[in-house]
Amino acid sequence: MNTAEKVRVSIAYAVSLASISLFVSAANVLAWLGMEIPRFLAALAIISLVPLLSDDIRKSSKLIAATAFFTIFALGVSLFLADHARIPGDPMDSFILLLVASLLLTGMKNAVKMLYSGLSFYIVGTFLLLAFSGIKIIILLADALDYYVNCIGEVCDPYGFALIPSIVLFILAIPAVYPYRHRNEFRRGVER
Amino acid sequence: MLVALAGNPNTGKSTVFNALTGLKQHVGNWPGVTVEKKEGWMEYNGKRIKVVDLPGTYSLTSYSVEEKVARNFIIEEKPDVIVHVVDASNLERNLYLLAELLDLHPRIVVALNMFDEARRKYEIDVEKMRNLLGLPVVPMVAIKGEGIEELKREIVHGKFNPRGVEYPEDIEKRIKALEEKIREMGLEPARWLAIKTLENDAEVIKKLSDIGARNILHDAEHLRHEIEDIYGDDIESVFASVRYSFAHGLFHEVAAPINVGGANITDMIDHVVTHRYFGIPIFIAIMYLAFQFVFLVAAPFQDAIDFMFNGKDVAGGHIDGLIDISYAWMSSFMPDWLASLINHGMLRGLGAVLTFMPVIMLLFLILSFLEDSGYLARVAFLMDSVMKKMGLEGRGVIPLMLGFGCNVPAVMATRTLKDENERRLSIALNPFIPCGARIQVFAFLSYIFFPENAALVLWSLLMLSILVVFILGYVYSKTLFRGESQPFVLELPPYRMPTMKGVSVHMWEKSEGFVRKAGTIIVGAAAIIWALAALPWGVEYGGEESYIGMLASLLAPVGYALGITPEAIISLFFGFFAKEVVIDVLYVLYGSKDAILAAMTPLQAYSFMLFMLFYTPCVATLATIYNETKSLKFTLFVVVEGFIVASIFAFAAYHIGTLLGVGA
Amino acid sequence: MRLSELKPGEYAIVRDLLGKGPIHQRLLSMGILPGAVIRVVRTSPFGDPVEYEIRGFFISLRKNEASYVEVDKIIPLVSVPPGSRVRVVLVDGGVGFMRNMDSMGISPGQEITVLRGCCPMLVETARGKFSIGRGIAHRIFVR
Known part of the structure; x- marks a missing residue:
């Protein structure tokens, strides 16, 4: 695979990340409203198929296969999160994740064409996702520390660590920086 | 030996200073x-060599405070050497300031900072630059510590043989003529004064006319008109273009551009973060994350410090904190009132100061990260047209937003505003933003008094505070804080990865400064509050017989007019110390939640909350305001404006509510 | 026309600075003086302020301040469509670069015809036909 193809694969991957972000975003709203998170919400993974709208993806069977794979991957991750993760139910979290998903999806169209205008949305989207999930993980640790500080002198149960979606999102977002490292292979686009 | 650091903003000047x-x-x-x-x-x-960091400026005119400060320091303190910190990746425009410095001072070391970044854009012939300027030129990368030793060596042993800026013959002739006359009067630096007088520099001209140098001014005016006639342009433009020709010429002599295509990360990021639709949501997201990070990560440390000082009540007793232990120890050998003053007054005050520390450190960690990375300049770009309406530039949004967390770091953060007048305006507005502690009290009271509509009540208070800030900002900027309208020219520097060192130095500086300066004031205020609540000795602490209680009954008629009960007034006195204790005090005075509910009507509670929303900021904030402005008058003004606005709203709410018969 | 009237992506050359005092001096110290080339980069989401590129660095000016700058709109040669005849206004570069361009008949005041668009461009000058690369075509401004 040449670099352009690798970059396109990782863009398809990032779109599946966007669909997972959308799932977590929607789940957060439901949790905030005090509702159960239905498993069929994981069907949002279908958004991972969006790259197929682009000719640059469709013309390569390898890329089509990768997109299909990432869709199933996103479905799997979403189902896993629905079953095992503690969704915080914070509406601001869903706003930020919605923003991340829209940035990644907006960037997709031009990023597969290897244009700067696409890469720029892509970079900001990935960075925001990393910052968001990273900060949430730090906050989780701080919360645990606070719990134990407030426990001094009392008998307490151990802190109930739970899997939060941000842990998964953070790990998944790390490989998505790949196109950024190949930014110099992108082009400015057609001259006016 | 005295060394001064000069340079444009965003050139890594403070990194060089720290290094x-x-x-x-x-x-x-x-x-x-x-x-x-x-x-x-x-x-x-x-x-041992003293180093002074001058304010970052683009030129040395008399139009801004920073520029005046920088040049007056050079003239009056006569530093032995000036280090001109230059952003080598932006050489041409940085050399403009060098042209101005060359007129003013002969011993300049040029520090070509960010040399690594510059090398990606052009080859710089450092040796040629040394020869052309006749000054030491040191290529360096300050954040990596490269070139620091060489810079130190050049500061001490450098050879200075400056060529200076060559003015065109017909200007040079006139500068010389004026310079002679100024030197005859014994004024120095004569050449610089001559140039500035010709340039119509308001401050220099005023100085000359103050000492009665009429004939010089007269000559200068004549010479100025001659130059303007020759060049067919105003004098400021003539001099600026001479300096730019110097910068342009030097730049093209020493730098050979490397043709690099490649990705421009800054342009790409800006394309998105200042995007028409995405820009504002990204800003909101970043600020929200920053907030969460600061307050949630600070919480365990604050709780730990609080526990250390105050101990805590647990099932089946009380764990002693530092205050209890030291009180028990001291009262064994000194009068009870003194031990109580030291421990319940001052030591508790110290504890309060230290609990602010984690928040301040983390806030400045985030803030300097945002500033050093370059994002803060984009915030200014995004928010400018909104903030302009309240007389502030775009960056003014940052302290206001921080205010929702805590007004203390928010007031400290007004330093990001470059204009003196705007900084004061921003400080005056900040206390009207309810901090986290106040919001906590409001949440609690809304929940007791308006169980059905608690969220709505809370929102009404937040919205009202924003509205008040906007209206006051608009009114103030047109009246009390109407300054000369400063042009808002903002540089959008390239994005850079902030260094851990730069960020932590900044963080340390701010929090250490807070403890040392504001801290002493807060501890003092804590002692006063203690005295009011505990004296005359022997009364119940904060009870009706104490001085606070007496003050409260004195103020009862006022409270009555505003719908606020005497007990609530006492709680406000304590709230001056720290807003979050208002609830505790109400609890102690009334005895229980139900008693609070019985003592006030919902309408009274609402007007109490309104009063608390706007009345004086807490003592820590006031200490910080004093510390930032060094003006007692201004600090008092902030207190007074708070009481006026608070009274107006509480009065209006209480009486309109009573008339309409709501919340009785 | 005024700097504030330009749209993102457009270029202009400064003709004159209006106004007095702080605004005038501040603009000068940022390098905005007659002869300087300015590019409009982008506007803020609320339409004001506007980001400009000048001498390789980026600044933001409020519309009100930009209206103190009197400019002439210019076009980089690279975006001139084939078939048009244009007049060179400015050749942006050091002495060597300008001499080079002059030897091809490209110097301020000269008229040239664009035969083929970017890139490389083909232009006809008084000295003949020349092929011009993208980098160079970005540094020649015409009207």
Whole structure:
């Protein structure tokens, strides 16, 4: 695979990340409203198929296969999160994740064409996702520390660590920086 | 030996300063203004050399406070050497300031900072630059510590043989003529004064006319008109274009551009973060994350400090904190009132100061990260047209937003505003933003009194505070704080990865400064509050017989007019110390939640909350305001404006509510 | 026309600075003086302020301040469509670069015809037909 193809694969991957972000975003709203998170919400993974709208993806069977794979991957991750993760139910979290998903999806169209205008949305989207999930993980640790500080002198149960979606999102977002490292292979686009 | 650092903003000047001085530095204000002054000491071969960081400026005119401060320091303190810190990746425009410095001072070391970044854009012939300028030129990468030793060596041993800026013959002739006359009067630096007089520099001209140098001014005016006639342009433009030709010429002599295509990361990021639709949501997301990070990560540390000082009540008893232990110890050998003053007054005050520390450190960690990375300039770009309406530039949104967390760091963050007048306006508005502690009290009271509509009540208070800030900002900027309208020219520097060192130095500086300066004031205020609540000795602490209680009954008629009960007034006195204790005090005075509910009507509770929303900021905030402005008058003004606005709203709400018969 | 009237992506050359005092001096110290080339980069989401590129660095000016700058709109040669005849206004570069361009008949005041668009461009000058690369075509401004 040449670099352009690798970059396109990782863009398809990032779109599946966007669909997972959308799932977590929607789940957060439901949790905030005090509702159960239905498993069929994981069907949002279908958004991972969006790259197929682009000719640059469709013309390569390898890329089509990768997109299909990432869709199933996103479905799997979403189902896993629905079953095992503690969704915080914070509406601001869903706003930020919605923003991340829209940035990644907006960037997709031009990023597969290897244009700067696409890469720029892509970079900001990935960075925001990393910052968001990273900060949430730090906050989780701080919360645990606070719990134990407030426990001094009392008998307490151990802190109930739970899997939060941000842990998964953070790990998944790390490989998505790949196109950024190949930014110099992108082009400015057609001259006016 | 005295060294001054000059340079444009965003050139890594403070990184160079930190690298030269290490942590041996002192941060204060320049006399009379709120511009930050940093001094430090560097060591070279056993010599101790004083280093002063001048404000970052683009030129040395008399139009801004920073520029005046910088040039007056050079003229009055006569530093032995000036280090001109240059952003080598932006050489041409940085050399403009060098042209101005060359007119003013002969011993300049040019520090070509960010040399690594520059090398990606062009080859710089450093040796040629040295020869052309006749000055030491040191390529360096300050954040990596490269070139620092060489810079130190050149500061001490450098050879200075400056060529200076060559003015065209017909200007040079006139500068010389004026210079002669100025030198005859014994004024120095004569050449610079001559140039500035010709340039129509308001401050220099005023200085000359104050000492009665009428004939010089007269000559200068004549010469100025001659130059303007020859060049067919106004004098300021003529001089500026001479300096730019110098910068342009030098730049093209020493730098050969490398043709690099490649990705421009800054342009790409800006394309998105200042995007028409995405820009504002991204800003909101970043600020929200920053907030969460600061307050949630600070919480365990604050709780730990609080526990350390105050101990805590647990099932089946009380764990003693530092205050209890030291009180028990001291009262064994000194009068009870003194032990109580020291421990329940001052030590508790110290505890309060220290609990602010984690928040301040983390806030400045985030803030300097945002500033050093370059994002803060984009915030200014995004929010400018909104903030302009309240007389502030775009960056003014940052302190206001921080205010929702805590007004103390928010007031400290007004330093990001470059204009003196705007900084004061921003400080005056900040206390009207309810901090986290106040919001906590409101949430609690709304929940007791308006169980059905608690969220709505809370929102009404937040919205009202924003509205008040907007209206006051608009009114103030047109009246009390109407300054000369400063042009808002904002540089959008390239994005850079902030260094851990730069960020942590900044963080340390701010929090250490807070403890040392504001801290003493807060501890003092804590002692006063203690005295009011505990004296005359023997009464119940904060009870009706104490001085606070007496004051409260004195103020009862006023409270009655505003719908506020005497007990609530007492709680407000304590709230002056720290807003979150208002609830505790109400609890103690009334005895229970139900008693609070019985003592006040919902309408009274609402007008109490309105009063608390706007009345004086807490003592820590006031101490910080004093510390930032160094003006007692201004600090008092903030208290008074708070009481006026608070009274108006509480009065209006209580009486309109009573008339309409709601919430009785 | 005024700097504030330009749209993102457009270029202009400064003709004159209006106004007095702080605004005038501040603009000068940022390098905005007659002869300087300015590019409009982008506007803020609320339409004001506007980001400009000048001498390789980026600044933001409020519309009100930009209206103190009197400019002439210019076009980089690279975006001139084939078939048009244009007049060179400015050749942006050091002495060597300008001499080079002059030897091809490209110097301020000269008229040239664009035969083929970017890139490389083909232009006809008084000295003949020349092929011009993208980098160079970005540094020649015409009207």
